[in-house]
Amino acid sequence: MMKMTKSLCQSLCRRAGQFSLAIGATLVTSAAMAVNSLPGGPAVNQLDLHPPVTQIAVEQQWLHNFMMILCLVIFFAVFGVMFYSIFKHRKSKGHKASNFHESVKVEIAWTVVPFIIVIFMALPATKAVVAMKDTSSADLTIKATGIQWKWGYDYLKGEGEGIGFVSTLDVSQREMSDAGKPSGDDYLLKVDNPLVVPVNKKVRIITTATDVIHAFMVPSFGIKQDAIPGFVRDTWFRATKTGDFYGQCAELCGKEHAYMPIHVKVVSAEDYSKWVDGKMKEAAAKADDPNKLWVLADLVARGEKVYAGTCAACHQANGKGGGPIKPLDGAAVVLDADKTKQIHVLLNGQNNGAMPSWKQLSDTELAAVITYTKNNWSNKTGQVVQPAEVAAARK
Amino acid sequence: MSAVLDPHGHAAGDHGHDDHAHDHHPHGWRRWVYATNHKDIGTLYLLFSFTMFLFGGVLALLIRAELFQPGLQIVNPQLFNQLTTMHGLIMVFGAIMPAFVGFANWMVPLQIGAADMAFARMNNLSFWLLIPAGLTLVGSFFMPGGAPAAGWTLYAPLTLQMGPSMDAGIFAMHILGASSIMGSINIIVTILNMRAPGMTLMKMPMFCWTWLITAYLLIAVMPVLAGAITMTLTDRHFGTSFFNPAGGGDPVMYQHIFWFFGHPEVYIMILPAFGIISHIVPAFARKRLFGYTSMVYATSSIAILSFIVWAHHMFTTGMPVTGQLFFMYATMLIAVPTGVKVFNWIATMWRGSMTFETPMLFAVGFIFVFTMGGFTGLILSVAPVDIQLQDTYYVVAHFHYVLVAGSLYAMFAGFYYWAPKWTGVMYNESRGKIHFWLSLIFFNVTFFPMHFLGLAGMPRRYADYPMQFADFNALATIGAFGFGLTQVYFFFFIVIPCMRGKGEKAPQRPWEAAEGLEWEVPSPAPFHTFETPPKLNASATKVIG
Numbered sequence: 001m002m003k004m005t006k007s008l009c010q011s012l013c014r015r016a017g018q019f020s021l022a023i024g025a026t027l028v029t030s031a032a033m034a035v036n037s038l039p040g041g042p043a044v045n046q047l048d049l050h051p052p053v054t055q056i057a058v059e060q061q062w063l064h065n066f067m068m069i070l071c072l073v074i075f076f077a078v079f080g081v082m083f084y085s086i087f088k089h090r091k092s093k094g095h096k097a098s099n100f101h102e103s104v105k106v107e108i109a110w111t112v113v114p115f116i117i118v119i120f121m122a123l124p125a126t127k128a129v130v131a132m133k134d135t136s137s138a139d140l141t142i143k144a145t146g147i148q149w150k151w152g153y154d155y156l157k158g159e160g161e162g163i164g165f166v167s168t169l170d171v172s173q174r175e176m177s178d179a180g181k182p183s184g185d186d187y188l189l190k191v192d193n194p195l196v197v198p199v200n201k202k203v204r205i206i207t208t209a210t211d212v213i214h215a216f217m218v219p220s221f222g223i224k225q226d227a228i229p230g231f232v233r234d235t236w237f238r239a240t241k242t243g244d245f246y247g248q249c250a251e252l253c254g255k256e257h258a259y260m261p262i263h264v265k266v267v268s269a270e271d272y273s274k275w276v277d278g279k280m281k282e283a284a285a286k287a288d289d290p291n292k293l294w295v296l297a298d299l300v301a302r303g304e305k306v307y308a309g310t311c312a313a314c315h316q317a318n319g320k321g322g323g324p325i326k327p328l329d330g331a332a333v334v335l336d337a338d339k340t341k342q343i344h345v346l347l348n349g350q351n352n353g354a355m356p357s358w359k360q361l362s363d364t365e366l367a368a369v370i371t372y373t374k375n376n377w378s379n380k381t382g383q384v385v386q387p388a389e390v391a392a393a394r395k
Numbered sequence: 396m397s398a399v400l401d402p403h404g405h406a407a408g409d410h411g412h413d414d415h416a417h418d419h420h421p422h423g424w425r426r427w428v429y430a431t432n433h434k435d436i437g438t439l440y441l442l443f444s445f446t447m448f449l450f451g452g453v454l455a456l457l458i459r460a461e462l463f464q465p466g467l468q469i470v471n472p473q474l475f476n477q478l479t480t481m482h483g484l485i486m487v488f489g490a491i492m493p494a495f496v497g498f499a500n501w502m503v504p505l506q507i508g509a510a511d512m513a514f515a516r517m518n519n520l521s522f523w524l525l526i527p528a529g530l531t532l533v534g535s536f537f538m539p540g541g542a543p544a545a546g547w548t549l550y551a552p553l554t555l556q557m558g559p560s561m562d563a564g565i566f567a568m569h570i571l572g573a574s575s576i577m578g579s580i581n582i583i584v585t586i587l588n589m590r591a592p593g594m595t596l597m598k599m600p601m602f603c604w605t606w607l608i609t610a611y612l613l614i615a616v617m618p619v620l621a622g623a624i625t626m627t628l629t630d631r632h633f634g635t636s637f638f639n640p641a642g643g644g645d646p647v648m649y650q651h652i653f654w655f656f657g658h659p660e661v662y663i664m665i666l667p668a669f670g671i672i673s674h675i676v677p678a679f680a681r682k683r684l685f686g687y688t689s690m691v692y693a694t695s696s697i698a699i700l701s702f703i704v705w706a707h708h709m710f711t712t713g714m715p716v717t718g719q720l721f722f723m724y725a726t727m728l729i730a731v732p733t734g735v736k737v738f739n740w741i742a743t744m745w746r747g748s749m750t751f752e753t754p755m756l757f758a759v760g761f762i763f764v765f766t767m768g769g770f771t772g773l774i775l776s777v778a779p780v781d782i783q784l785q786d787t788y789y790v791v792a793h794f795h796y797v798l799v800a801g802s803l804y805a806m807f808a809g810f811y812y813w814a815p816k817w818t819g820v821m822y823n824e825s826r827g828k829i830h831f832w833l834s835l836i837f838f839n840v841t842f843f844p845m846h847f848l849g850l851a852g853m854p855r856r857y858a859d860y861p862m863q864f865a866d867f868n869a870l871a872t873i874g875a876f877g878f879g880l881t882q883v884y885f886f887f888f889i890v891i892p893c894m895r896g897k898g899e900k901a902p903q904r905p906w907e908a909a910e911g912l913e914w915e916v917p918s919p920a921p922f923h924t925f926e927t928p929p930k931l932n933a934s935a936t937k938v939i940g
Binding site (some may be wrong): 056064128237256 | 468645734743850851860
């Protein structure tokens, strides 16, 4: 019976989807919108939860179907009665009104029966809640930090401990959005550095944030956990399949809320070890000598990269900012001969965090990006900020 | 005197007013600015809320226009966030709440046989406070940095990043809160003290019962909201750190305080609707309301439960297991009294002798579509499922099913039901039916696809979205514009003609089987009614002598 209702419901859903798809297709004029379903991300006109990739997501889907079926049965029963009454008990059909208006027995019945149904619904849900909240004995612990508007990932415990990087929306996506000309199956979901985790391992995600509340969500894993500044919270998943899985920030976090996706790459244990090795070597090679003395041109070139990845989202590639975002091109603090002023802003933030603190960047990166802004657009100060100066300002 | 634009009929002078002789109230603009008459103030409330409803609707259409296709076409993301925020604030505080106060002003004294509201001058103040508050909310778009863009829930610490309009918004909310509290005190005192002799509490019309309970809810929770936004204000300007983590504050505490207000608030927006429906269904089924006593108990239970379920809005903040379980169970319990109400309405219809004039259509539409919102609420109450659906379009669909198909439909039903009494003319029945069917269809075209978007994981408050979501969004946008135009049609082709007195003259009892004291006075209701307490029959539904 339950199976039948379910398959009936699914086929109805599919019909409804095809119908609306037809309406949509005829009415959406832009022909350039051909898009395919994204495995691990949304499917075209998806009607149900994502195909589950963790045990928790399987349970959530089961619970949702279970609730849907119960609700539909009650819905059809109750409104079957109502519509029967609407068609039969009409004045136009000569139906005379009865006079009953009270029955304690009936009232008790329809209070107690729903109460029992609700308990029946709560039992399986309780089991899932308890399983969901058990973040103990994880194989790998990763801290996900929400930053306006990107995700920072730090591997805290387990294989790969010490790896840390920032994951940002691919720049071309934001440009396509602004231009109103989106394309690609992973539109707004493509990032520069995906989070990489091993398959079949319990991964505990610790969330926090540096500025406002964000939320770390991956529908295929059945997780959504707010990332709260000043606090840590946790959630967990054990992916049963390799592949790419996508999510987006789920708590309003300001202007670029729609532009901080989450991309999790689930790989086999061997591939994960290889990835960790590669990351470790990369990190060793990339480590900057904080005492190196740079020349202007090199530092500007390095700073341009930092700017594009970190600052351009708000201050724009042209340095003009926009709305509440202050311009850098021609800004007093950038042009100021006293270099410590700008260093101070980058290290500590400004305007209640509207300009966040960037102290998580390295001395070399900060020195480079400051030098870049001081010598780009119409700013031609010729000033060079060395990493050592940033290091001194940190103290 | 009635709710007509030109009550003295100089221009549209084809209808007479038999109450001119007793007409000692101010005229012209003074009539409205100095208004102390509950009917005039009710009219003002209703017109104000309809204006705000249209303004909030325009904001909604801008949102939907941007979401018609993926990519940014019309607004930038900052303005988009302002639109979603102000759409929510204006619809909740500017449209729905004042509209129900308008209904209460018009109907509570008429239904209990009182001459007016208890505090006539405070009534005037609580209306006129709305004007500066409404102007401040609307005007915030023109302030430096634009309107507040932190969502209608105004979560910290995002509010700390907002420009000066945030302070203006907080000020406006304080004024609206003061207005609501005054309105509630007025309603409670009127209902408790001014019922006609013989009308005991358990003989009181359901609309008065639901408003009495709503008024207590308002008095209980508006100060909580005031506290939350005042703390936000001092965090912004006076160096406190209630919610600012940089100073040791707790952003989640804001959410607890906000939702302790916010959950009762959603019942504040639906209980009076239950009251209206409980009048209309019996009137058009020609049968007494089934289970009056249990309706009163169910309403009270919903009100009491509303105080212990707030954290179901916060399952994803990361509560302990016991917290999640408690709030999940408590929330599921609300389905029981809500179910009782729906069953009672259907039992009222059962073996009645029904006709389907526009008020009844909206009432049946309400029961049907609101219940769908109730079911999605039950699904959302299951914490593991909520983890998937929280902050997605599923939630957007859910609360529009209960607020638009719930509160708004009930108000439309109430308008069609009582407008003959207010204006003295019948609305045009076929236009009313057009309004109903278009509203019903376009509402579902707009919001039904949002369930799918939410299940597929599309987060709410997104200015742009992955392309897989494009078709359902396009469909929702088409529905939204249809719905918006339908309401413009309602205003120009139904409300305006009624207010100008155009149409068939309404008899004192326009509905065959409608019960209650409001049908004991002529149509349109004279400026002063029940100046001396009426003598009532045993069921307190008719005046005898």
